[in-house]
Amino acid sequence: MTVTSMPSTEEEKKSGGSMRLVIIAVVLMAVLAAGVYFLFLKPKPAPPADCTPATVGKASNCQLGETPLALSDTIQVNLAAGHYLRIGLALELNKSVTDSSTISPAPAFDAAIDLFSGLPMDDVNTAKTRDALKDRLAEELMQIYPDNQVLGVLFTQFVTQ
Numbered sequence: 001m002t003v004t005s006m007p008s009t010e011e012e013k014k015s016g017g018s019m020r021l022v023i024i025a026v027v028l029m030a031v032l033a034a035g036v037y038f039l040f041l042k043p044k045p046a047p048p049a050d051c052t053p054a055t056v057g058k059a060s061n062c063q064l065g066e067t068p069l070a071l072s073d074t075i076q077v078n079l080a081a082g083h084y085l086r087i088g089l090a091l092e093l094n095k096s097v098t099d100s101s102t103i104s105p106a107p108a109f110d111a112a113i114d115l116f117s118g119l120p121m122d123d124v125n126t127a128k129t130r131d132a133l134k135d136r137l138a139e140e141l142m143q144i145y146p147d148n149q150v151l152g153v154l155f156t157q158f159v160t161q
Contacts, residue, residue, distance in 0.1 A: 062094065062148060062151055063094065063095040063096075065092070065093045065094060065095045065097060068090040068091060068092045068093065068152075068154055069090060069091045069093055069100045069103060070088075070089075070090040070156055071088065071089045071090065071091065071105040071108065071109070071156075072105075073088075073105065073109070074086055074087060074088040074156075074157050075087055075088075075109050075112065075113065077112065077113050077116040077117055078117060078118070079116070079117075079118065079119055079120065079121050079124065079160065080118055080119060080120045080121065081120070081121065083121040083160060083161060084160070084161055085116055085121075085124055085158070085159070085160050086157055086158075086159040086160075086161075087112060087116065087155060087157060087158055087159075088155065088156035088157030088158075089105075089108055089109070089112060089153055089154070089155065089156060090153070090154040090155075090156050091103065091105075091108060091141065091150045091152075091153060091154075092150065092151050092152035092153065092154065093149060093150060093151065094147075094148050094149055094150070094151050096147075096148075097149050103145065103149060103150070107141070107144045107145065108141055108144075108150075108153070111137060111140045111141060111144060112137060115133060115136060115137050115140070116133070119133075121160050124158075124160060125160055130155075130158070134153060134155065137153050138150075138151075138152045138153045141153055
């Protein structure tokens with residue numbers, strides 16, 4: 001090699017330095033693109049579906065707690081033909097409910113009054129109809145209480161006269 005064909009050391013430093021800058025710029029752009037994706041563009045997971053009587057105990061957000069919340073009061077509901085129904089309720093709570101004192105019994109009693117008022121006594125006394133009414137009440141309570149707090153209902157008293 002002749003002296004004129006040998007690269008100078010300054011040219012080697014410039015070409016190596018610019019290559020290093022290009023690599024750093026590419027890596028920074030990749031990190032920035034990943035950050036933008038994870039912060040803004042990544043699809044959000046679907047919110048858990050509302051519980052229905054069919055999904056209670058099956059879906060992960062519809063697991064029953066240890067013990068039902070027995071509502072301390074009973075209510076009397078007027079039935080047809082001068083009869084009445086005295087009913088007590090217990091709410092089957094979701095396992096995720098940690099403080100049952102935050103659950104008001106008023107919406108549950110209101111839904112029960114709306115459902116049972118004016119029904120013939122023969123309808124509420126048959127087991128098949130009573131079970132169907134309990135299922136309807138459970139569905140209504142699932143809609144009334146937010147965040148799948150209530151998953152079912154139990155009758156603690158059920159007296160007709």
